[in-house]
Amino acid sequence: MVASRFKDKDIALIEGNLAIAQKIKISGGGKCNVTNTQVSYKNYLGNCDFIKPILDAFDQNALLEFLKLRGCEPHIRKDGQYFFKHSANEIIEVFQREIEGVKLFLNHRVIKVSKKDAFFIETDKGVFKAKKLIIASGGLSYPKIGASGISYEIAESFGHCIKKTTPALVGFTLQKEQFWMKELSGISTTVDIRVGDKKFNGELLFAHKGISGPVVLNTSLYWKKGDIEVDFLPNYNLKQNLKNSNKHISSALPLPKRFIKLFLESIDIIDKSVSKLDSDEFQKLSKLKSYSFAPAGNFGYQKAEVTRGGVSTDEIDPLTMMSRIVDDLYFVGECLDVTGELGGYNFQWAFSSAWKLTL
Ligand SMILES: Cc1cc2nc3c(=O)[nH]c(=O)nc-3n(C[C@H](O)[C@H](O)[C@H](O)COP(=O)(O)OP(=O)(O)OC[C@H]3O[C@@H](n4cnc5c(N)ncnc54)[C@H](O)[C@@H]3O)c2cc1C
Structure with a gap:
């Protein structure tokens, strides 16, 4: 979603896996529960004053409309969750088409970030330089598909506070x-x-x-x-x-x-x-x-669907998603201290917070 929003700018998407959206692919038993008929800040653990305006700015109807305009229409389960009848590939293909033309650096693992006149993003394949940096690298759950604590490491290195992280949506x-x-x-x-x-x-x-x-x-x-x-x-x-x-x-x-x-x-x-x-x-x-x-x-991060806790929202501007500590540094999605219940709420959060980005 982040790359699709800014595809007209000179951007690069750095991804540790060999393909994008691997979590979407395995989510909801391969059918991705993408959102819910009822979405409220009450379905989330975190600061409701931070969460509410972000959800309101891009709610479930906006997400459904965004997908519909791109020929993708999820179905509703009895319990109100929206899912993809055939497979999560339906939504992955939308984003693959959306980011055509974006410079995509797959199989590049970010190791460290520093800032001088610009951000220097150190990966296992070389260093990138960028004026602005958006961290959308999720949390610690499901390390077998590439999850890492890099968002927290970067945030901490720039003086951000991390709310204690633990596995959640887990047995x-x-x-x-x-x-x-x-x-x-x-x-x-x-x-x-x-x-x-x-x-x-x-x-x-x-x-x-x-x-x-x-x-x-x-x-x-x-x-x-x-x-x-x-x-x-x-x-x-x-x-x-x-x-x-x-x-x-x-x-x-x-x-x-x-x-x-x-x-x-x-x-x-x-x-x-x-x-x-x-x-x-x-x-x-x-x-x-x-x-x-x-x-x-x-059961631990190996089995947990999400990570509870994360980058403190006290230090993020909800109007832009920019750090209040470091200019031009942004955080969205699961790496923030916002965690949704089961039922499509975590994807909704990832998409809503990405939508709120104002560079
Ligand atoms: C098994 C499972 C099922 C789920 N089912 C649902 C569901 O049905 N509905 C729902 O709402 N939520 C579900 N979730 C939760 C949901 O997938 C996440 O909350 C959501 O994907 C978070 O989005 P994100 O963009 O913040 O992070 P992610 O989707 O985790 O994306 C982060 C990306 O950053 C990459 N990355 C991480 N570290 C590095 C690094 N060091 N260098 C380079 N790249 C890196 C990762 O490879 C990944 O592609 C599920 C989670 C799991 C594990």
Whole structure:
């Protein structure tokens, strides 16, 4: 997007990979969730006063219009996410056409940047000189497709503050007490999860390493440490539904049987007729509605969709995206301390912030 906006100027695009847009290519399971019917600063972690005007200046409708004008129309999923029916290549081809004529330096890894009368951009293939420099090199997640911390290194070298970076939109590893969940690897169920004052609904996927799935990924964005609370039976009144039941617990509850078996073992209750549960046991079973535990950590940058934290937005002018510390130095996209929820919000941010660039 950055290169497409300034293709009429004398610009060079430096990219470490052998091709552009590798993250777009693998995103959304290869179909790229590019934006959402509902986009608000509330879907982002970061300074809302900084985020809001940038989203407003180039919102989801502007992005859809931009793509439509170039013959590319994403489809809407039931949950409001826009995606590409055939593949993410649909949008990649748009940008390939858009930047035709731009000097493209692929397979050039930026190592260091300094500034004298101009910026000197040191790469593994030589040094570039530029009057203005736009950093759009993303965050640390998915190093196997070229992610690096170069944006933070450059920002810090020019005196910018970096808000602590951590993997986000990522699965959780578990503490010993929840290891029983690992035995459910491959099973999924719809849950509500509370994290701080946020609540998400969606699919939780039990995995070999811990728990994952859309609802967990969203939770990870707002989790730092401490407890999260899972409702394994959202919109289900346990007392009401089990009141007159003579069924065994595992048959009475609308949950995967294997999950109930292991859950019951973890709270020391045998699978018996619901009518035989005493009040203490019923109380323990009620934990299904508010199962609190602290994840051990997360699956790390190798698996995280995004990096939380980054270049502090306090030192970036939201009207131009220029550094308030160094003239002619700009930051956009994921390298900034702005992180979106799952559902197309991170691409929307990357495109909106690139649109706001004023050189
Ligand atoms: C598996 C996965 C799935 C995702 N799915 C979605 C989704 O469906 N919807 C959504 O909104 N978001 C999704 N995201 C997040 C989204 O991809 C990013 O937030 C977004 O791509 C950030 O855009 P960016 O331009 O800031 O950085 P990036 O897209 O990461 O681009 C940065 C570029 O800089 C290059 N670079 C890095 N370091 C150097 C260096 N030292 N020298 C030269 N070049 C360098 C990289 O090779 C890369 O091409 C997903 C992320 C992952 C990892």
